[in-house]
Amino acid sequence: MSTLVEKQQELINKAMFGECGSNGVYARTELFEQVINGLSRVITRHREPNTEVLRFPPVMSRSQLERSGYLQSFPHLLGAVSCLAGDEAQVRATVERPDWPTQLSPTELVLSPAACYPVYPLAAGRGPVPARGLLFDVASYCFRHEATHELGRFQSFQMREYVCIGAPAMVLDFRKRWITRGGDLAKQLGLDFTIANASDPFFGRAGRLAAMSQLEQALKFELLVPVRSAEEPTACMSFNYHLDHFTGAWQLSSENGTTVHTGCVAFGLDRLALALFAKHGVDPREWPTEVRRNFPFDEI
Ligand code: 5GP
Ligand code: ZN
Numbered sequence: 001m002s003t004l005v006e007k008q009q010e011l012i013n014k015a016m017f018g019e020c021g022s023n024g025v026y027a028r029t030e031l032f033e034q035v036i037n038g039l040s041r042v043i044t045r046h047r048e049p050n051t052e053v054l055r056f057p058p059v060m061s062r063s064q065l066e067r068s069g070y071l072q073s074f075p076h077l078l079g080a081v082s083c084l085a086g087d088e089a090q091v092r093a094t095v096e097r098p099d100w101p102t103q104l105s106p107t108e109l110v111l112s113p114a115a116c117y118p119v120y121p122l123a124a125g126r127g128p129v130p131a132r133g134l135l136f137d138v139a140s141y142c143f144r145h146e147a148t149h150e151l152g153r154f155q156s157f158q159m160r161e162y163v164c165i166g167a168p169a170m171v172l173d174f175r176k177r178w179i180t181r182g183g184d185l186a187k188q189l190g191l192d193f194t195i196a197n198a199s200d201p202f203f204g205r206a207g208r209l210a211a212m213s214q215l216e217q218a219l220k221f222e223l224l225v226p227v228r229s230a231e232e233p234t235a236c237m238s239f240n241y242h243l244d245h246f247t248g249a250w251q252l253s254s255e256n257g258t259t260v261h262t263g264c265v266a267f268g269l270d271r272l273a274l275a276l277f278a279k280h281g282v283d284p285r286e287w288p289t290e291v292r293r294n295f296p297f298d299e300i
């Protein structure tokens with residue numbers, strides 16, 4: 001198998017991605033889109049019963065993100081939506097200035113950094129969590145202001161997630177099931193992988209402590225695939241236990257007053273697509289029969 005670094009030029013030359021004039025932001029070709037659609041269908045095939053499906057836009061409420069604690073943990077990754085304000089004359093004068101971006105006014109929107117953030121306030125708005133718990137299937141385009149833009153680290157990427165809200169044991173069981181199922185899914189796609197304890201890229205010195213505590217409590221696992229290199233494999237899925245982080249922020253409680261926790265499993269669709277191309281080559285018609293059998297590949 002050649003690594004993606006070796007294949008990077010080939011992939012781009014073969015028009016996997018169209019340049020969009022910004023690092024880590026690409027137009028996707030028909031081929032890439034077909035693979036993303038195939039992956040989405042494979043993930044849907046693994047959906048558990050009684051899961052509510054919601055698709056979110058790439059933007060979300062700024063105040064909801066603030067209340068979720070994102071600014072404390074990951075301010076360096078956040079992107080916010082700003083617009084030009086004022087009357088016609090003011091706007092016209094502003095856009096004539098070379099420094100016009102300094103004149104932008106904030107809006108009520110930020111770019112979603114993960115697909116599951118909007119689901120907790122949405123669930124809280126419906127009242128107490130039933131004893132059987134809640135399952136959601138969510139997806140959105142996500143944005144992260146990443147410091148580096150090697151292939152596989154996009155600023156803008158598609159995330160699919162399953163989310164569980166319920167009693168702690170229920171959420172832990174959900175995560176355990178999904179760690180197994182995530183591995184099964186990677187096997188069906190013919191990908192080499194490891195699953196490892198992981199931490200999020202928390203901001204600053206306090207963030208390093210938060211990351212250590214996350215590791216100690218084994219709150220996050222990642223499914224890693226050797227996409228760019230075997231030494232630095234790429235996180236293509238994550239399995240997260242949030243304890244009461246979101247239920248505390250949104251006062252999500254159970255019908256009978258018992259503790260409610262949350263967890264999610266996240267699939268990085270663009271990274272999984274890259275992993276497939278890196279492992280099996282750029283022409284899906286030549287992928288191993290075994291993989292093709294598990295992979296719905298239709299025209300878009
Ligand atoms: P997490 O919230 O665990 O950081 O991200 C969930 C999943 O989204 C990751 O396992 C990964 O597959 C995907 N992801 C995270 N950051 C990036 C990124 O910069 N680019 C791409 N393409 N996917 C990412
Ligand atoms: Zn999530």
